[in-house]
Amino acid sequence: MFKNLVGIFWLVFTASAAAHPVIFNDGIVVSSSNMESYSDNQLLYTFTNKWSTGVNHWRFSQGKEITELGLVRLNHLLWRRNADDSQANIYLLSGIGMMDSENDAQGTSEAYMGGFEFDWETRTLFTALKHYYFSGPSLADFSMTQMRIGVSPFEAGFEELQSWLMLQVMYMPEVDSTIVVTPMLRFFYKNVLWEFGSSTRGEWMLNLMVHY
Amino acid sequence: MKKTILIMLCTFSLSAFAGEITVKVSGMVCSLCAQGIKKKYSEIEAVKEVKVNLDTKLVHIQTKDGMDVSDTQINNLIKEAGYNVVSIERK
Numbered sequence: 001m002f003k004n005l006v007g008i009f010w011l012v013f014t015a016s017a018a019a020h021p022v023i024f025n026d027g028i029v030v031s032s033s034n035m036e037s038y039s040d041n042q043l044l045y046t047f048t049n050k051w052s053t054g055v056n057h058w059r060f061s062q063g064k065e066i067t068e069l070g071l072v073r074l075n076h077l078l079w080r081r082n083a084d085d086s087q088a089n090i091y092l093l094s095g096i097g098m099m100d101s102e103n104d105a106q107g108t109s110e111a112y113m114g115g116f117e118f119d120w121e122t123r124t125l126f127t128a129l130k131h132y133y134f135s136g137p138s139l140a141d142f143s144m145t146q147m148r149i150g151v152s153p154f155e156a157g158f159e160e161l162q163s164w165l166m167l168q169v170m171y172m173p174e175v176d177s178t179i180v181v182t183p184m185l186r187f188f189y190k191n192v193l194w195e196f197g198s199s200t201r202g203e204w205m206l207n208l209m210v211h212y
Numbered sequence: 213m214k215k216t217i218l219i220m221l222c223t224f225s226l227s228a229f230a231g232e233i234t235v236k237v238s239g240m241v242c243s244l245c246a247q248g249i250k251k252k253y254s255e256i257e258a259v260k261e262v263k264v265n266l267d268t269k270l271v272h273i274q275t276k277d278g279m280d281v282s283d284t285q286i287n288n289l290i291k292e293a294g295y296n297v298v299s300i301e302r303k
């Protein structure tokens with residue numbers, strides 16, 4: 001019973017990072033997610049309403065050791081449900097490129113990334129779950145899971161400022177056993193979204209995303 | 213006098229072709245994501261103005277005089293923006 005409840009909670013009250021993997025046809029999305037422990041910068045072009053491609057740079061910092069990945073991305077909108085007052089999506093995420101680590105044992109090599117993202121939102125509720133898996137010949141495989149829940153105190157109009165109170169939970173079990181919880185504020189106005197917050201271990205977070 | 217009548221006739225006949233289209237759309241909950249709808253319709257030559265209302269889930273399209281946007285085009289553009297058309301109403 002408890003496991004079921006945890007499972008339901010996981011699925012319903014979870015979330016993703018700031019980036020939208022696939023937007024409208026012929027749309028470009030630029031996004032930057034930044035914490036002290038990692039950064040994720042993406043430039044994606046949606047070439048049909050179900051597929052996008054682009055470039056993605058990751059930077060992971062574990063103590064003084066920094067690992068960077070440069071990937072060419074291919075994302076797919078696997079499933080979407082448009083309801084009257086909500087929208088739900090499942091995306092498949094992939095990337096291939098190179099990694100570079102300050103760790104001599106890892107050095108420079110090819111790198112691969114796979115993952116998925118689920119989100120469900122109304123005008124005042126937002127939930128999402130994102131999972132990434134990173135691998136490569138000389139890369140110690142690791143994963144990143146991000147969950148989010150958000151509440152907006154009011155329904156803003158189409159060209160009005162929308163405000164959200166968000167909570168992000170991030171877990172990278174192969175890198176750090178700590179579950180990082182980050183309360184944050186999210187705003188969006190027209191085609192620009194920005195978020196900022198601070199984690200329970202004092203890490204700042206700053207995210208920005210623009211749709212063109 | 214004849215010229216005046218002719219100009220008036222031309223004006224009225226062209227105005228008759230200018231129209232308003234109201235499209236009911238499902239899944240339109242995020243204003244950031246729905247910007248795509250405005251962008252897609254603004255690219256169409258026949259479209260004079262586009263207004264999106266998240267409360268009513270309606271997209272109001274005003275066409276230029278003497279021009280029109282077909283139902284197929286409306287459906288395709290909404291689909292390309294990531295949403296579904298529920299209904300199309302013309303005035």
